[in-house]
Amino acid sequence: MPDASSPKPALHRSLSLAQGTAINMIDMVGIGPFLTVSMVAGAMQGGAAILAWLLGALLAYLDGMIWSELGARWPEAGGSYVFLRKLYGDGWFGQLMPFLLVWQTVIIAPLTMASAAIGFSGYLNYLIPLSPLAQKAVSGGLVILVVAVLYRNIQTIGKISMILGVITIGTIVWIIASGAPHFNRAQAFHWDLSGFSTCALLYGALGHATLKTVYSYLGYYNVVNLGGEIKNPERNIPRSIFLSVTVIALLYIGMQWALLGNLPWETIARSNFVISTYIEKIYSPAVANVATLLILIIASSSLFSLTLGYSRVPYAAATKGDFFPVFARLHPKHHFPHVSLLVMGVLGFVFSLTFKMEKAITAIVVTRILVQFLGQSIGLIRWHIVQPRDLRPYRMPLFPVPALVSISIWLFIFLTSPINNIEAALGIISLGVLLFFLKRARFLTFR
Structure with a gap:
């Protein structure tokens, strides 16, 4: 039996700046951009699609400043859960916000995992035609495989992330470079907004398109979820965030332009495997098969990274007594939150069998805006006002211009979202509020 006096398992600060940045970037890319380039081109009807990618990048930079300031101040496992707990104090509202965050995470994190797995099985159709049932089996099996790979120590995971990061960046650079010899500048940079008869329709289309690009940028903050495992976090967390956003924004914009310069936007909008179609046109079906395999590896990489980061959020809440205590358990040998990881894996598996891709993307973004993104932005401004001399x-x-602009863009995306998604987001929050007050009244207990 282990010695009762021996120290309890703890997270190890073993991830370097390069490894943290790689984890961010493979989380950001995943299957998302290879699917959303079609959705964005269709929504904006051609070259104006770049507006949505630029607006998404601007939001990632501005919101990244918020995550950087909070992550450098409180570099602990759990990310937003820790930030909301610190920003809003010990009163009932200060307890409600982190509770809602964890409640949302238990729903949204597995849904995000499922979206990566669903995208994987969809793209696999280019190589192997699959029945709907077979696609579900593939997406569910991928979730199980990724959880199995993550069931090990963080040092090994950091090394795996570097390899996956090189594959991710190298693939997108190859996609962009492949289109250069045949690039049609007039086609790529042609903006025809005549299809939008009113400004309201244009703004609605831009909001819809930006929601899709934001989904593709999500993950620029994943490093803060691993704050307790990052070396020199005060410097490396901000650096990792801004490096990730800069590199990925350039790659996304380059890839969208490469597609627009080689394929009509109508073809891009209709294609379920637009990158495979693009590579097939430039080279051959055999080379397109290779490109598709690389995209599938990238999709797996993203699922790997986001599952790693999200598993730390319920763990952090449980260590503070705000969630079920079982989630606070670390693996006795490898020192990672194995119960949290397994629960996320089970829910991700279930969601991968029940959701469709576009609905999952919209739900993931819209549901997180009010509590997480707006909650952090407003909380940071409040923190500056209430504690102006606190360590930063x-x-x-x-300050506070980036935070205010970030709030405006998030509200724009939220208010231009489909009404059913807004209602679902408000419903999830309302149910979370109810559970919180039941907990406070001791009708529910987490201990």
């Missing part, structure tokens, strides 16, 4: 290893430039 990283401080956003031109």
